[in-house]
Amino acid sequence: MAEAIIATDLVKVYGRGAAQVRALDGVTVAFGRARLTAITGASGSGKSTLMQCLAGLDTPTSGRVVLGDTDMTALSDRRLTRLRLDRVGFVFQSFNLLPQLTARENILLPAGLAGRSVDKARLRDLADLLGIADRLRHLPSELSGGQQQRVAIARAMLGRPEVIFADEPTGNLDSASSEQVLELLRTAVREFGQTTVMVTHDPHAASYADRIINMTDGQVAA
Numbered sequence: 003m004a005e006a007i008i009a010t011d012l013v014k015v016y017g018r019g020a021a022q023v024r025a026l027d028g029v030t031v032a033f034g035r036a037r038l039t040a041i042t043g044a045s046g047s048g049k050s051t052l053m054q055c056l057a058g059l060d061t062p063t064s065g066r067v068v069l070g071d072t073d074m075t076a077l078s079d080r081r082l083t084r085l086r087l088d089r090v091g092f093v094f095q096s097f098n099l100l101p102q103l104t105a106r107e108n109i110l111l112p113a114g115l116a117g118r119s120v121d122k123a124r125l126r127d128l129a130d131l132l133g134i135a136d137r138l139r140h141l142p143s144e145l146s147g148g149q150q151q152r153v154a155i156a157r158a159m160l161g162r163p164e165v166i167f168a169d170e171p172t173g174n175l176d177s178a179s180s181e182q183v184l185e186l187l188r189t190a191v192r193e194f195g196q197t198t199v200m201v202t203h204d205p206h207a208a209s210y211a212d213r214i215i216n217m218t219d220g221q222v223a224a
């Protein structure tokens with residue numbers, strides 16, 4: 003199957019009564035395997051809500067999300083947590099590294115939580131590819147923002163998850179570090195066939211994608 007994720011008729015409503023917001027207003031969209039897809043749109047258009055629903059971090063009010071052959075919207079919270087650990091990788095704007103752990107320990111954390119054995123050779127190769135091989139023993143506070151984000155990308159890639167979700171991955175980076183991070187996400191797609199979905203409001207970041215999905219008022223614009 004050429005699609006890694008298929009979302010059908012996704013609706014997400016926050017709040018009630020007069021304060022009600024339809025953050026997603028009937029979104030149907032598919033994400034191709036081994037492709038880098040960017041989700042763009044104005045502030046408040048529903049980008050983050052869509053990503054949260056696709057990644058199983060939030061539950062849509064109605065509609066369906068299918069990852070591979072699994073209907074995520076039919077899963078219990080416990081199974082959804084397990085699915086995220088086993089099959090999804092995350093990269094966030096704020097890096098989300100644990101400050102008391104070294105770069106290496108941060109990279110290994112999801113594998114530890116999932117009870118997966120670690121491919122040490124892959125860890126070395128990834129660290130080389132991402133240019134952090136000599137930083138692995140350092141704490142996040144001893145790394146630049148760009149290095150921290152590359153550690154977060156290594157963490158997301160190590161277990162070869164079916165999909166990597168990146169939420170504004172360059173939002174806290176200077177332009178040189180942003181270029182590096184975007185090149186590395188492209189490399190992940192090209193070299194490892196890693197399906198990647200990136201939320202960004204930056205047109206330049208979106209230009210690295212194979213495909214751009216534009217959100218307007220909770221809908222995918224034509």
Ligand SMILES: Nc1ncnc2c1ncn2[C@@H]1O[C@H](COP(=O)(O)OP(=O)(O)OP(=O)(O)O)[C@@H](O)[C@H]1O
Nearest residue numbers: 016017023025044045046047048049050051052203
């Ligand atoms: N937890 C929440 N409770 C209530 N309303 C919310 C919540 N999360 C998002 N919203 C609303 O849903 C709409 C879509 O928000 P969302 O964060 O998905 O937009 P976005 O496109 O990612 O915006 P930005 O680029 O500013 O991050 C907005 O109107 C927002 O205020």
